[in-house]
Amino acid sequence: MSISIADLNSQQIDVLKEIGNIGAGNAVTALSKMVSKRIDMKVPIVNIVEFKEVAELVGGPEMLVSGIYFKVSGDITGSIMFLIDNDSSRTLINWLMGKDETNADLDEIELSALKEVGNILAGSYLSSLSTLTGLSMTVSIPSLAIDMAGAIMSVPVILFGQVGDHVLLIETDFIEGINRVKGNFFLIPDEQSFEILLKSLGVI
Known part of the structure; x- marks a missing residue:
């Protein structure tokens, strides 16, 4: 029988949390290089959460957020979603493009840049996971949607609800001076991938 996120024991969850910590460290390093600024981070919060909790965790179902979605392929298959609120999106773009804008609305060039930031951050997490597991x-290519959190999260619920209702959440605060970006990574492995992942980590 395949293992789902909801079935993980405390040791397995601890290992996934450690991967989240390492991935977040790699992501903040990549972000610092990308924006040519010193970016710090709080210790990431890594949890197993239910789909129905996600919208509340990012400010409520009606909170406007940017959702960057990726399909994962290779030895492990599934999805990654990177969610940030619109103020954090603006802060990220200001860092990247040397701006000091306050308007949360992004133009086409800025939206493209936001996708690229998401791409680099997601790649950093996956690179950490690949290094630790030896899996490819x-x-x-990232897909970007800007909408209410409830609407954005309805997509993975529809796509993945049938394989379990839990996801791995890595919550990371990126800090530059007085500015802060709260990033929420959701890793949604396909059910059969969990067993492969846990075996490669030596906890099954």
Whole structure:
């Protein structure tokens, strides 16, 4: 029988949390290089959460957020979603493009840049996972949606609800001076991939 996120024991969850910590460290390093600024981070919060909790965790179902979605392929298959609120999106773009804008609306160039930031951050997480497990993983071209959190999260619920209702959440605060970006990574492995992942980590 395949293992789902909801079936993980405390040791397995601890290992996934450690991967989340290492991935977040790699992501903040990549972000610092990308924006040519010193970016710090709080210790990431890594949890197993239910789909129905996700919208609340990012500010409520009606909170406007940017959702960057990737399909994962290779030895492990599934999806990654990177969710940030619109103020954090603006802060990220300001860092990247040397701007000091306050308007949360992004133009086409800025939206493209936001996708690229998401791409690099997601790649950093997967690179960490690949290094630790020896498994090959690649991400698709990112898809970006800006909508209410409830609407954005309805997509993975429809796509993945049938294989379990839990996801791995890695919550990371990126800090530059007085500015802060709260990033939420959701890793949604396909059910059969969990067993492969846990075996490669030596906890099954």
